[in-house]
Amino acid sequence: MDWNSLVRSSAGLVASITKFERIFFISTIIPKILTPPLSHRSSAAVLQFITSDPVHGPALKAAEGAANFAYVGAAVGAITTGGNAWRWSKSPHGTVLSFAFGAVVGFTLGAEAANHWYQLYRLDTVGAHVKFNEWLQKRT
Known part of the structure; x- marks a missing residue:
């Protein structure tokens, strides 16, 4: 059972993840993860x-x-x-x-x-x- 069929079979509470949503996640979350951290809090x-x-x-x-x-x-x-x-x-x-x-x-x-x-x-x-x-x- 793959992820999309599992999501579709969850009684309609969660919609399947579209290609646009995956791209949106990659374009918004990944740059936040890769930003350099703040300097040390001394x-x-x-x-x-x-x-x-x-x-x-x-x-x-x-x-x-x-x-x-x-x-x-x-x-x-x-x-x-x-x-x-x-x-x-x-x-x-x-x-x-x-x-x-x-x-x-x-x-x-x-x-x-x-x-x-x-x-x-x-x-x-x-x-x-x-x-x-x-x-x-x-x-x-």
């Missing part, structure tokens, strides 16, 4: 942006602090759950799963705590990151 560049942009600089600084808060939460969550799993079960696969789950939960709780600590709900952090990437692209 702490000096972030500090320079924070001082140069009075609107988006503080939002970016708060978002950077919140990310550090979330990373610490992930480390604490992973170490405590992984350590407790190893202490009580001595099961390697259970310890790895507990370590991973603890990291995810710790990161999430750390990010939520940072959201309230830094009051990120009042700031446009996504807009600050976009402006920083635009500034970084213009700088290079």
